[in-house]
Amino acid sequence: MIGNRVFFVLLKRVSLRIKIICAIFLLFILLLPITLKCFNKNKPIMCDSSFIIYKDDIYIKLFIKYYIFSDDGFVNLTGSMFKSDKFIRNISLKVIFDYTRKGNSFYLHSTNVDSSLLNDPDSIPIKNYLPLFYLVNNTNWSIEILKQEANHFIFLSDSTPSFLCFNRN
Numbered sequence: 190m191i192g193n194r195v196f197f198v199l200l201k202r203v204s205l206r207i208k209i210i211c212a213i214f215l216l217f218i219l220l221l222p223i224t225l226k227c228f229n230k231n232k233p234i235m236c237d238s239s240f241i242i243y244k245d246d247i248y249i250k251l252f253i254k255y256y257i258f259s260d261d262g263f264v265n266l267t268g269s270m271f272k273s274d275k276f277i278r279n280i281s282l283k284v285i286f287d288y289t290r291k292g293n294s295f296y297l298h299s300t301n302v303d304s305s306l307l308n309d310p311d312s313i314p315i316k317n318y319l320p321l322f323y324l325v326n327n328t329n330w331s332i333e334i335l336k337q338e339a340n341h342f343i344f345l346s347d348s349t350p351s352f353l354c355f356n357r358n
Contacts, residue, residue, distance in 0.1 A: 233258050234334065236342055236354035242318050246273045249280065249318055255344075255354060257295070257334075261287040266323060270313065277313060282323050297322060297330045320346070 237254040251268035266282040285301040322330035333345040340356040
């Protein structure tokens with residue numbers, strides 16, 4: 190009881206300025222985890238992956254690099270196309286996009302597609318092997334991005350894993 194009385198007497202003697210500073214400090218400590226969680230949610234995703242797409246007797250070796258910022262981003266694809274193990278052509282694509290995000294779901298919208306394939310009528314139609322998002326301006330595409338570790342992301346399309354993307358920074 191004597192300890193409680195001493196505490197309240199000391200509390201009455203503390204100035205209002207110190208009480209306000211202590212209250213602000215306590216509020217800062219309580220809100221810090223929420224602030225950090227929101228900060229990490231908007232952290233850019235920069236990662237790359239290599240993979241091969243097979244269909245019939247054609248396969249495409251691709252290297253893909255995603256840069257996803259707070260509300261837009263871009264993706265680079267480079268690689269080669271082969272038919273019956275014979276080289277057909279090189280592939281080079283750059284897609285600039287904006288997006289909206291809900292949890293792990295990203296709703297991408299291509300705003301500018303720069304492609305070496307769009308002006309080559311003699312090539313095998315690449316649209317049979319890649320989503321139109323990579324080939325046509327103003328195309329929507331939904332993906333999920335699941336963070337696995339600090340530097341690993343799984344990209345899913347229609348709930349099917351597409352590729353594992355590594356942040357090499």
